[in-house]
Amino acid sequence: MKILVINCGSSSLKYQLFDMDREQVLAKGLVERIGIEGSRIKHTKTGQDAVVTETAIPDHKEGIRLVIEALLDKSHGALSSLGELTAVGHRVVHAGEKFAASVRIDAKVMAALKECVPLAPLHNPANIMGIEAVTEALPNVPQVGVFDTAFHQTMPESAFIYGVPYGYYEKYGVRRYGFHGTSHYYVSKRAAEILGRPIEKLKIVTCHLGNGSSVTAVREGKSVDTSMGFTPLAGVLMGTRCGDIDPALVAFIAETEKLSVKEVDSMLNKKGGILGISGVSSDLRDIEEAAKRGEPRSKLALQVLSYGIKKYIGAYAAAMGGLDAVVFTAGVGENSSTVRAMTCEGLEFLGIELDRSKNDIRGKEAVISTDTSKVKILVVPTDEELVIARDTKRLTPGP
Numbered sequence: 001m002k003i004l005v006i007n008c009g010s011s012s013l014k015y016q017l018f019d020m021d022r023e024q025v026l027a028k029g030l031v032e033r034i035g036i037e038g039s040r041i042k043h044t045k046t047g048q049d050a051v052v053t054e055t056a057i058p059d060h061k062e063g064i065r066l067v068i069e070a071l072l073d074k075s076h077g078a079l080s081s082l083g084e085l086t087a088v089g090h091r092v093v094h095a096g097e098k099f100a101a102s103v104r105i106d107a108k109v110m111a112a113l114k115e116c117v118p119l120a121p122l123h124n125p126a127n128i129m130g131i132e133a134v135t136e137a138l139p140n141v142p143q144v145g146v147f148d149t150a151f152h153q154t155m156p157e158s159a160f161i162y163g164v165p166y167g168y169y170e171k172y173g174v175r176r177y178g179f180h181g182t183s184h185y186y187v188s189k190r191a192a193e194i195l196g197r198p199i200e201k202l203k204i205v206t207c208h209l210g211n212g213s214s215v216t217a218v219r220e221g222k223s224v225d226t227s228m229g230f231t232p233l234a235g236v237l238m239g240t241r242c243g244d245i246d247p248a249l250v251a252f253i254a255e256t257e258k259l260s261v262k263e264v265d266s267m268l269n270k271k272g273g274i275l276g277i278s279g280v281s282s283d284l285r286d287i288e289e290a291a292k293r294g295e296p297r298s299k300l301a302l303q304v305l306s307y308g309i310k311k312y313i314g315a316y317a318a319a320m321g322g323l324d325a326v327v328f329t330a331g332v333g334e335n336s337s338t339v340r341a342m343t344c345e346g347l348e349f350l351g352i353e354l355d356r357s358k359n360d361i362r363g364k365e366a367v368i369s370t371d372t373s374k375v376k377i378l379v380v381p382t383d384e385e386l387v388i389a390r391d392t393k394r395l396t397p398g399p
């Protein structure tokens, strides 16, 4: 069974073709700069070099056409005919309260996703364009939507209601939703497997630390709280996003800098975070290098980041009434031994003991706590595409 997984952004489109009988990636690629000058598709068949084609890609429809063409190519393709493709799975960012699990896409689901556009104005329109482009190119191929918000739908009201007039929740759906759900689900499940313990008996804090970052409390396999909120701006410090701040700052900065609310929102999303504090870069690799050179604001950015994650770990241990494991994942979590060490430092009182030599790894599954640590610390590379492919397989009738 061959399944295509698609992750559409506003000007990009990532894809992976899976052989789901063996759970293997046959080909993957990236369509970049859709609708912008210099657009291109980078396609890689597993085991071969990448093939890059620069061509005009005015919209997602043309992007999908090029993906199909690449997958059918005689030399670097991975499908002999389109009939081999069983289904397409899409990453969709926001499903509001409408879906707590993945679904087969039909007209009703599309209408529901369109209703969620005000909740994710940057992401959902791109996801919808991707689904519409596939529907047009492959009208008979079933499609499945896998939502970033779905895993967090198990949060209790006490964790998702904000201290604003309740009518805003009733009228506009103002509440905490949480994101990166597919990743938190995958790494918590994988951590339980690695530890050889049933997830129903575990209290886990999962730290998805990438360009966007979120921390989640997973009790008995279910999300019970998460650091991102109504939007992916809340929570820990990110590449360019500010994370948790005093909400009164929005009015203060708007008034003093003579900016509109929209401009302040854009600043908090694009000019804050690690970039904002360091003034150097949003990429943690640059910050680690600058900190090593003694650059004080890069050192401070690392401290603010790890202090914030540490506080969430403590808060979620309290929320769950205990803690069995802490999991690090995504670009920073999988690769930065520095951030992991700075985060865990001082948490020994909770039973969290990092083994410094085991921590000296990147990008692979590992238990990095000491043998005697009460709470296990793990690195688990995330694989959101595999979860999407599995859900798509589960929701598609066999051939």
Ligand code: AMP
Pocket: 209, 210, 211, 212, 239, 282, 283, 284, 285, 288, 330, 331, 332, 335, 336, 362
């Ligand atoms: P993601 O959003 O999960 O792709 O993560 C991207 C981020 O991971 C980048 O912006 C980097 O800050 C960080 N990252 C990737 N590789 C490394 C590395 N080797 N060391 C430290 N940070 C890294």
